[in-house]
Amino acid sequence: MIDLSAARAETPGCLDRVFLDSAGSSLPTTRVLETVVGHLRREAEVGGYRAAAEREAELAAVPESVGRLLGCDPDLVALTDSATRAWDLFVTALPWSAGDRVLVCGTEYASNAIALLQRARLDGCVVEIVPNDDRGLVDLAALEAVLDERVRLVSLVHVPTNSGQVAPVREVVELAHRAGALVLLDACQSVGQLAVDVEELGVDALSATGRKWLRAPRGTGFLHVRREVLEALEPASADLRGASWTGSHDYELAPGARRFELWEYDVAARLGLKVAVDQLLDLGVADVEAAVRSRADDLRRGLDDLERVTVRDVGPDLSGIVSFTVDGLRAEEVRDRLADQRVTVTVSGAASTRLDMAERGLEAVVRASPHYFVSPGDVQRAVEAVAGLA
Numbered sequence: 001m002i003d004l005s006a007a008r009a010e011t012p013g014c015l016d017r018v019f020l021d022s023a024g025s026s027l028p029t030t031r032v033l034e035t036v037v038g039h040l041r042r043e044a045e046v047g048g049y050r051a052a053a054e055r056e057a058e059l060a061a062v063p064e065s066v067g068r069l070l071g072c073d074p075d076l077v078a079l080t081d082s083a084t085r086a087w088d089l090f091v092t093a094l095p096w097s098a099g100d101r102v103l104v105c106g107t108e109y110a111s112n113a114i115a116l117l118q119r120a121r122l123d124g125c126v127v128e129i130v131p132n133d134d135r136g137l138v139d140l141a142a143l144e145a146v147l148d149e150r151v152r153l154v155s156l157v158h159v160p161t162n163s164g165q166v167a168p169v170r171e172v173v174e175l176a177h178r179a180g181a182l183v184l185l186d187a188c189q190s191v192g193q194l195a196v197d198v199e200e201l202g203v204d205a206l207s208a209t210g211r212k213w214l215r216a217p218r219g220t221g222f223l224h225v226r227r228e229v230l231e232a233l234e235p236a237s238a239d240l241r242g243a244s245w246t247g248s249h250d251y252e253l254a255p256g257a258r259r260f261e262l263w264e265y266d267v268a269a270r271l272g273l274k275v276a277v278d279q280l281l282d283l284g285v286a287d288v289e290a291a292v293r294s295r296a297d298d299l300r301r302g303l304d305d306l307e308r309v310t311v312r313d314v315g316p317d318l319s320g321i322v323s324f325t326v327d328g329l330r331a332e333e334v335r336d337r338l339a340d341q342r343v344t345v346t347v348s349g350a351a352s353t354r355l356d357m358a359e360r361g362l363e364a365v366v367r368a369s370p371h372y373f374v375s376p377g378d379v380q381r382a383v384e385a386v387a388g389l390a
């Protein structure tokens with residue numbers, strides 16, 4: 001069980017407002033904040049190199065913390081500056097050939113789709129869309145029917161940016177692997193709110209961000225790649241951290257996922273990421289997941305009871321993102337009028353998840369994403385605030 005009052009005391013930002021945007025950019029804990037600010041101060045005192053040297057042990061241990069979170073060895077984790085960067089690093093390291101097929105699912109995120117369409121334009125691969133089934137999840141029979149040996153990659157989003165649905169990852173992986181295709185999982189909206197174990201899921205690669213459910217600083221993210229896949233990958237660009245200049249005309253890639261990392265990075269933010277991940281591990285991911293699901297279920301139920309409000313989450317397994325619309329009000333109006341009542345939600349527009357939103361005829365949804373530090377009273381206040389609009 002999460003100690004709610006301790007969690008709230010460590011999250012000053014949640015005390016004077018109902019904060020429902022951990023899917024956008026969550027509130028860091030006081031310890032994360034102090035770690036980041038403290039390091040910036042130290043850099044100003046002694047210079048960035050010495051300040052980093054003083055924290056060498058912690059910096060070296062960041063992949064260990066992330067590896068513990070994901071259930072993988074630390075050398076299979078590359079630290080990046082965003083989830084999109086992590087995702088792109090994997091996709092651009094694959095040896096694409098003209099005619100290679102890549103499958104995307106209905107909840108694909110815009111940045112991933114754009115990156116794949118670039119591969120299509122530059123390398124001649126073919127991007128195909130797997131339809132949803134009548135539960136709103138990726139249609140496994142349709143997926144099986146289109147898989148063949150020319151499919152190099154299946155791109156899957158674990159939890160989409162615009163709803164709480166959880167994708168059937170293991171089932172997709174099993175089908176893809178049977179056909180010899182790789183699976184890249186966008187876990188941007190699942191890591192930090194759900195227990196995510198890469199061995200259990202069986203994915204070949206996974207990308208995630210720090211700022212959302214992990215409550216880490218902005219400008220942090222990471223990539224995990226399975227060992228058997230990793231050794232064959234050549235990053236699109238490597239520097240003197242990802243490789244060694246071994247002769248005037250020769251270089252060697254670093255072993256493991258380190259080959260994807262650049263030498264320069266935001267040291268303060270990365271120290272903050274480590275604190276955030278360690279705090280989550282101390283709390284217990286299973287307890288965090290239980291708390292998030294419970295708050296989101298309460299919120300969904302409360303909203304569902306309101307006339308003129310439609311909850312837009314579909315699927316048999318719903319997590320911490322609650323999406324809804326209010327009749328007669330644009331999503332932006334709902335967001336702004338809730339902000340006036342100190343309730344923070346965001347809008348997820350069609351441009352972020354074009355396939356899914358077009359299929360459901362939606363232009364935008366209001367997105368409310370309660371983390372474990374949100375109290376049951378907060379959820380009640382949010383429902384009352386929405387009731388007041390509708």
Ligand SMILES: *Cc1c(COP(=O)(O)O)cnc(C)c1O
Pocket residue numbers: 082083084085109111157159160161186188189208209210221
């Ligand atoms: C936010 C988000 C991303 C992008 O993450 P960045 O850290 O902004 O690059 C990717 N996929 C999904 C599903 C997201 O919600």
